[in-house]
Amino acid sequence: MPVFEVSEYQERIAKTKQRMQQQGIDVLFISQPANMNYLTGYDAWSFYVHQCVLVALEAEEPVWVGRGMDGNCARLTTFLSDENIVEWPDHYVHSAEHHPAETMVEVIKARGWDKKRIGVEMDQFYFTHRTFLELEKGLPNATFVDGDTLVNRVRLVKSEREIEYMKRAGKIAERVMDAAVENIKVGARECDAAAAIAYAEYSGTEEFGGDYPAIVPLMMAGEATKTPHLTWTDKRYVADEAVLLELAGVYRRYHCPIARTMFLGKEPPQIMRDTAEVVIDGLQKTLEFVRPGVTAEQIEAQWRKAIAHSTIVKESRLGYSIGVNYPPDWGEQTISLRPGDKTELEPNMTLHLIPGIWYDDVGFEIDASIRVTENGYEHLFEYPLDIVLK
Amino acid sequence: MPVFEVSEYQERIAKTKQRMQQQGIDVLFISQPANMNYLTGYDAWSFYVHQCVLVALEAEEPVWVGRGMDGNCARLTTFLSDENIVEWPDHYVHSAEHHPAETMVEVIKARGWDKKRIGVEMDQFYFTHRTFLELEKGLPNATFVDGDTLVNRVRLVKSEREIEYMKRAGKIAERVMDAAVENIKVGARECDAAAAIAYAEYSGTEEFGGDYPAIVPLMMAGEATKTPHLTWTDKRYVADEAVLLELAGVYRRYHCPIARTMFLGKEPPQIMRDTAEVVIDGLQKTLEFVRPGVTAEQIEAQWRKAIAHSTIVKESRLGYSIGVNYPPDWGEQTISLRPGDKTELEPNMTLHLIPGIWYDDVGFEIDASIRVTENGYEHLFEYPLDIVLK
Numbered sequence: 001m002p003v004f005e006v007s008e009y010q011e012r013i014a015k016t017k018q019r020m021q022q023q024g025i026d027v028l029f030i031s032q033p034a035n036m037n038y039l040t041g042y043d044a045w046s047f048y049v050h051q052c053v054l055v056a057l058e059a060e061e062p063v064w065v066g067r068g069m070d071g072n073c074a075r076l077t078t079f080l081s082d083e084n085i086v087e088w089p090d091h092y093v094h095s096a097e098h099h100p101a102e103t104m105v106e107v108i109k110a111r112g113w114d115k116k117r118i119g120v121e122m123d124q125f126y127f128t129h130r131t132f133l134e135l136e137k138g139l140p141n142a143t144f145v146d147g148d149t150l151v152n153r154v155r156l157v158k159s160e161r162e163i164e165y166m167k168r169a170g171k172i173a174e175r176v177m178d179a180a181v182e183n184i185k186v187g188a189r190e191c192d193a194a195a196a197i198a199y200a201e202y203s204g205t206e207e208f209g210g211d212y213p214a215i216v217p218l219m220m221a222g223e224a225t226k227t228p229h230l231t232w233t234d235k236r237y238v239a240d241e242a243v244l245l246e247l248a249g250v251y252r253r254y255h256c257p258i259a260r261t262m263f264l265g266k267e268p269p270q271i272m273r274d275t276a277e278v279v280i281d282g283l284q285k286t287l288e289f290v291r292p293g294v295t296a297e298q299i300e301a302q303w304r305k306a307i308a309h310s311t312i313v314k315e316s317r318l319g320y321s322i323g324v325n326y327p328p329d330w331g332e333q334t335i336s337l338r339p340g341d342k343t344e345l346e347p348n349m350t351l352h353l354i355p356g357i358w359y360d361d362v363g364f365e366i367d368a369s370i371r372v373t374e375n376g377y378e379h380l381f382e383y384p385l386d387i388v389l390k
Numbered sequence: 391m392p393v394f395e396v397s398e399y400q401e402r403i404a405k406t407k408q409r410m411q412q413q414g415i416d417v418l419f420i421s422q423p424a425n426m427n428y429l430t431g432y433d434a435w436s437f438y439v440h441q442c443v444l445v446a447l448e449a450e451e452p453v454w455v456g457r458g459m460d461g462n463c464a465r466l467t468t469f470l471s472d473e474n475i476v477e478w479p480d481h482y483v484h485s486a487e488h489h490p491a492e493t494m495v496e497v498i499k500a501r502g503w504d505k506k507r508i509g510v511e512m513d514q515f516y517f518t519h520r521t522f523l524e525l526e527k528g529l530p531n532a533t534f535v536d537g538d539t540l541v542n543r544v545r546l547v548k549s550e551r552e553i554e555y556m557k558r559a560g561k562i563a564e565r566v567m568d569a570a571v572e573n574i575k576v577g578a579r580e581c582d583a584a585a586a587i588a589y590a591e592y593s594g595t596e597e598f599g600g601d602y603p604a605i606v607p608l609m610m611a612g613e614a615t616k617t618p619h620l621t622w623t624d625k626r627y628v629a630d631e632a633v634l635l636e637l638a639g640v641y642r643r644y645h646c647p648i649a650r651t652m653f654l655g656k657e658p659p660q661i662m663r664d665t666a667e668v669v670i671d672g673l674q675k676t677l678e679f680v681r682p683g684v685t686a687e688q689i690e691a692q693w694r695k696a697i698a699h700s701t702i703v704k705e706s707r708l709g710y711s712i713g714v715n716y717p718p719d720w721g722e723q724t725i726s727l728r729p730g731d732k733t734e735l736e737p738n739m740t741l742h743l744i745p746g747i748w749y750d751d752v753g754f755e756i757d758a759s760i761r762v763t764e765n766g767y768e769h770l771f772e773y774p775l776d777i778v779l780k
Contacts, residue, residue, distance in 0.1 A: 044619040045605055048515075048719035069706055069748060072617035090706040094723045097730070099513070123489070123520035125438075130513035130538070132522075148520070191592055191599025198588035202581055202622070209581025209624030212606040215435055227462035229434040232592070234599030316459055316480040327717040329438035333484045340487070358459060 002041025003252050004161060006079045012039055015154045017057055020147075025119035027108065028055045028147050031131070032124040033326035035151035037253060040064060040080055044073035047126055047326060049093055050100035056113055063111075065104050067093065101131045105138030114139050119147025125328065152334045155323055158348045162254065162323065163371060166350055169256035170369065170380035172210045172249030176200045177258050180219075180247060181388055186239050186264050190221060190232035197247060204251070211250040214330040218246040225363030228356055240265040242272060244365045246354075248330060249381070255322050255330040256380045257352045259367040262388040275312065275364045276387050279355050282306040284385070286318070286353065287368060290377040296341035303337075303355065312357060319353035322369065345372045350380065392431025393642050394551060396469045402429055405544045407447055410537075415509035417498065418445045418537050419525070422514040423716035425541035427643060430454060430470055434463035437516055437716060439483055440490035446503055453501075455494050457483065491521045495528030504529050509537025515718065542724045545713055548738045552644065552713065553761060556740055559646035560759065560770035562600045562639030566590045567648050567771075570609075570637060571778055576629050576654050580611060580622035587637060594641070601640040604720040608636040615753030618746055630655040632662065634755045636744075638720060639771070645712050645720040646770045647742045649757040652778040665702065665754045666777050669745050672696040674775065676708070676743065677758060680767040686731035693727075693745065702747060709743035712759065735762045740770065 002009065016039065020028055030036055033047040040053055040062055051066035061084050064074045068087040075085060088103035108114050120135070121127045136144065158166065179200035183193040197217045204210030220230045221243045228246065237243070243262040248255050263272065285306040286299060300318045307314075318337040322330055330352075335343045337353065354367040364387075369380040392399065406429065410418055420426055423437040430443055430452055441456035451474050454464045458477040465475060478493035498504050510525070511517045526534065548556065569590035573583040587607045594600030610620045611633045618636065627633070633652040638645050653662065675696040676689060690708045697704075708727040712720055720742075725733050727743065744757040759770040 043621075044617075045608060045621060045718070046619040048605070048721075069618055069746075072748065072750075073619055076614060076617060076620070091728060091730070093707065094710070094721070094726055095730075120519065122523070123518045125515050125518060127519060128513045128515060128517060129510065129519045129522040130536075132519040133512070189599055191594055191601075195589040195591075195593035195600075198592050199585040201585075202588050203585035204581055204624065209579055209622070210585075211581075212621065215438070216602045218435060224466060227434075227466060228459055229436040229463055230466070231433075231435060231602065232599070234594065317483065320484070328435070331438075331484070336484055338481060340481070340485075356459075358462065360462075 002077060002079050004041065008159060008161065009039060009041060009079060012154060013055060013062065016055055016151055019150050019154060020055070020057060020119065023119065023147065023150065024117055025145060025147055026057050026116035027113045028119040028150065030055065030121060030151060031127040032121055032151070033126065034324050038151060038155055038324055040078040042074055043077045043253065044070055046070040046073060050131060052104055054107065056111070059111070063107060065107055067100070099130065099134045101134035102138065105135060108139060115141045117143045117145055119145050119150065122146045122148045124148060149333055152332050155332055156321055156334055156349055157346050158323060158350060163348055165251050165254040166256055166371065166380055168208055168251035169249045169254050172201065172204050172251060173247070173256045173258040173369070173381045174383060175205065176247045176249050177245070177260060177383055180245050181262065181390065184237060184243055184262055185390060186237050189234050189236050190219065191234045194219060194232040201248070201250065208251060211252055213248040213250045213255060214325040214327045215248065220244045220363065226360050227358050237264055242363060244363050246365060253324045253326065255325055256369045257322065257330060257354070257367060258369065258381055258383060259354055259356070259365045260383065260388055261364050261366060262390055264390055266389060268387060271362045272364060272387070275357055275362050278307050278310040278312055279357060279364055279366060280385050283353060283355055283366065283368060287370070287377060290345065290370065290372060291375060292345050292347050292372060294345055296335050296337050296343045297339050300337045300339065314355060314357065318355055319351055322350050322352045347372055347374050392467060392469050394431065398549060398551065399429060399431060399469060402544060403445060403452065406445055406541055409540050409544060410445070410447060410509065413509065413537065413540065414507055415535060415537055416447050416506035417503045418509040418540065420445065420511060420541060421517040422511055422541070423516065424714050428541060428545055428714055430468040432464055433467045433643065434460055436460040436463060440521060442494055444497065446501070449501070453497060455497055457490070489520065489524045491524035492528065495525060498529060505531045507533045507535055509535050509540060512536045512538045514538060539723055542722050545722055546711055546724055546739055547736050548713060548740060553738055555641050555644040556646055556713070556761065556770055558598055558641035559639045559644050562591065562594050562641060563637070563646045563648040563771045564773060565595065566637045566639050567635070567650060567773055570635050571652065571780065574627060574633055574652055575780060576627050579624050579626050580609065581624045584609060584622040591638070591640065598641060601642055603638040603640045603645060604715040604717045605638065610634045610753065616750050617748050627654055632753060634753050636755060643714045643716065645715055646759045647712065647720060647757060648759065648771055648773060649744055649746070649755045650773065650778055651754050651756060652780055654780055656779060658777060658779070661752045662754060662777070665747055665752050668697050668700040668702050669747060669754055669756060670775050673743060673745055673756060673758060677760070677767060680735065680760065680762060681765060682735050682737050682762060684735055686725050686727050686733045687729050690727045690729065704745060704747065708745055709741055712740050712742045737762055737764050
C-alpha cells in the first residue's frame with residue numbers, strides 16, 4: 001500500500017491540477033518516475049520500459065499505464081482503483097513493430113481525452129522522442145504542450161510527513177558517511193569501501209531501513225579528485241591521497257545527500273587546506289543567509305561574496321532542491337542556486353548546497369542538506385564541517 | 391584510462407560505421423550511456439544531464455560532448471584526444487533559457503556536419519523529445535533518421551576480453567546469490583538482506599572488485615511474489631514465505647544476472663513445487679537447444695513446447711541479450727526470446743533466460759545466464775537449478 005495517506009496524494013493531485021489549469025493543460029502525461037511516485041505512490045524498478053501516469057482535469061483519479069507484468073506492482077504500491085491500472089501487452093517491449101505508447105493512446109481515446117490539450121514532460125529522461133512521435137501519430141486531434149517540471153515544482157514544498165522522511169534520510173546519511181570514513185583507509189580496496197557504504201545505505205538504522213539512492217556512491221581518489229561523478233575501482237588507497245565522497249541516505253525514496261573530503265594522512269597539502277578554509281567559511285556565511293523570502297540567486301550571490309577575497313572560482317551552480325527521486329538523479333530539477341534563478345524560498349523546501357571544487361591540482365567537496373524553516377534553516381544531518389583526516 | 395585496448399574501441403567504431411553506411415547515416419548522435427561507454431570507454435555517473443558521443447563516417451575519432459565539470463571524466467576514462475572532448479557551460483543545466491543540445495549543435499556545425507544525415511537514438515531513454523527539438527531547430531539543413539539500437543546491435547557479439555569480463559561478472563553473481571541465501575532468513579529485515587547483497591555486488595571477489603548493477607536487488611517476499619520489479623522494505627521475513635530474487639554480478643559495467651526463488655521453510659506449497667518442476671525442466675530442455683544458427687524465436691518455441699503439458703502460460707518474453715550497461719536496464723534491447731524475433735544466434739552472444747512466473751497464487755523465478763559457444767552454450771555462473779529451501 002502507498003506510503004502516505006490517500007488524502008496526501010489527493011492534495012498533491014489537486015495542486016498539480018491547479019498548475020495544469022494555469023498552464024492550459026487538460027491532461028498531463030507523466031513519465032518521470034519520481035513524479036509518478038509522488039502522485040500515486042507507484043514504486044517499482046519498472047522504469048526501464050515505457051510507463052506513465054495520466055492526470056486529467058476532469059478525472060478524479062490518475063490512470064497508471066505500464067507493462068502487464070508490472071500491473072501488480074501498481075496494485076501493491078498505489079491507491080489507484082483497478083479501472084485506473086491499465087497494462088500493455090508484453091510483446092510491445094523493445095519491439096520493432098509495436099510501442100507501449102499505443103496502449104497509452106488507446107487509454108486517452110477511450111476516456112475521450114484525444115481532442116484535449118495534453119502536457120508532456122518534454123525534457124525528462126524516460127520520455128523519449130519516439131514516445132512523442134507515437135502520441136502525435138495516434139492522437140492527431142490533440143494539442144501537445146510542454147508540461148516539463150510541472151509536477152517537479154509541486155514537489156518543492158514538502159509536507160510534515162515528507163520532512164520527517166527527509167530527516168530519517170538524514171540520520172541514514174550520517175551512518176553512511178561514518179561507514180565511508182571507517183572503511184576508507186590506506187591499503188583497503190575502493191570497491192570494499194563502496195560495499196560498506198552501500199551496506200549502510202540499504203540497511204539504514206535499527207528503527208527504520210534504508211532505500212537505494214538515485215546515484216550510487218561517487219568516490220574519487222588521488223588523480224580522480226579533479227572531477228566529480230566517478231565511481232570506484234579495485235585500486236587500493238595509498239597514503240597522502242585525497243578522497244572526495246558524494247553519498248546519500250535515503251528513506252522511502254526521499255534523499256538526503258552528504259559530501260565530505262577525506263585526506264589519508266595528517267598533513268594535507270597547503271592548497272587543499274587553503275581551499276577548505278575558504279569553502280567552509282563561504283558555506284557557513286551562505287547558510288546564515290538562508291530564510292524564506294530570499295531567492296535562489298541571492299543565496300548564490302552571498303556565496304560568491306563570501307569567497308570573493310580568494311582565488312576560488314566556482315562556475316557551476318552552488319546547489320539545488322532535493323526530495324523524492326529515482327535514478328539517475330536525486331536533484332529535483334527545479335531550484336538551482338545560481339544567477340538568474342529567482343525562485344523565492346519557502347518554509348519546508350529542502351536544498352542541497354554543495355560547493356564542490358574540481359581543479360587539476362586540488363579537488364574539494366563539502367555540503368549541507370537543509371530544510372528551510374519559518375525563520376531560517378535547519379540541517380537534515382549533523383556532521384562536522386571540515387576535512388576528514390585519517 | 392579506458393578498460394579495453396584502444397584497438398578494440400577502434401574495431402567497435404569500424405563496425406558501427408559499417409552499420410551507419412548500411413542505414414544511410416553520416417553522423418550518429420549517441421546518448422545511451424552503455425553505447426557511449428562501448429565506443430569510447432566513457433564511464434561516469436554523469437548521465438543525469440544531457441551528453442552525447444558523435445560518430446561521423448568522415449571522422450576517425452568520435453567526439454564526446456558533456457557538461458563542463460565532466461570533461462575530466464572523459465579525459466580520465468576515454469582514449470579520446472582533447473580536441474574531441476567538448477564541454478557545455480554549467481548554466482545550461484536544468485535551465486529554462488538554455489539547453490545542452492545548443493553546444494551539441496555548435497559542434498556539429500563547426501565540423502561541417504550540419505547538412506548530413508544524422509541518426510538519433512529515437513527510443514533510448516536519455517534522448518528526450520526536447521533534445522530532438524533543439525537539434526531540429528539548430529540544424530535546419532540536416533536530415534534526421536532513426537539510429538535506435540544501432541550500436542546496441544554491434545554490442546551483441548562479444549570479444550574474448552568482453553567474455554572474460556562477463557565470466558568475472560558470473561563469479562561475482564555466485565557470491566551475490568550466496569550472500570542473499572545466507573542473509574535472508576526468518577526474523578531478518580529485508581533491508582539488511584539487501585545491504586548484504588549490495589555488499590557482495592560492489593566488493594566482488596578477492597581477485598577483482600565488483601561494480602554497481604544497472605538494476606538494484608529485486609527481492610519480492612510473501613504477497614509481493616505475485617509481481618517482479620519490487621525492491622525491499624524493512625519488514626522481517628516470516629516462516630513459510632517465498633522470496634523471489636533477481637540479482638546480478640557486475641564487472642566493469644558487464645552484467646551477469648542471477649535469479650532464484652527461496653522458500654523459508656521445509657515444505658513449499660504443492661503449487662510452487664509443481665511450478666518449479668515444470669519451469670526447471672522446461673529451462674533445461676530449452677538450454678539443450680541453444681547453439682549458433684538457431685533463432686531467438688526458435689528457442690522460445692522450444693520452451694513453449696517443453697511446458698505445453700502443464701497449465702503454465704508465460705506471456706512475457708523468455709529472455710534477452712546482456713552485456714555492458716547502465717541504469718535503468720541491464721538488457722541490451724536487441725534480442726528478445728519470443729515469437730517474431732528472427733535473430734540468429736552467433737558464438738559469443740550472451741543471453742539471460744529468465745522464465746519468471748508471477749501469478750496471484752504463486753511466483754517463481756529461476757534463470758540461466760549463458761554464452762553461446764561454437765557448438766552450444768556455456769553457463770556464465772554455476773548455481774544449483776532448484777528452489778532454495780531454508
